[in-house]
Amino acid sequence: MLIIDIHSTPRQAFANGFLKGLGSPLMLYGVFRPPKLQQVNPLKTPERSDLDALAGDWLKVGLDLKSAITRYEQESASAKKPTTTQ
Secondary structure (H helix, E strand, C coil), X not given: CCCCCCXXXXXXXXXXXXHHHHHHHHHCCCCCCCCCCCCCCCCCCCCCCHHHHHHHHXXXXXXXXXXXXXXXXXXXXXXXXXXXXX
């Protein structure tokens, strides 16, 4: 249900608001139950300390940086070599 319906005429908007206003005292005694959620079983993962997880993450970052630097050095070295044409 929209708070503001921009597609209705002023008369329809007034009637809709008026009816909502008349019904609002009844909502004080309404029963609001959240929907039942499905039971979810937690995943069993190997326990790992936060320190080990962070160390592993930074190791991967370091290896990635090393790979990128090596690739850049190789590309820049090959670009600096003079090409000889005969």
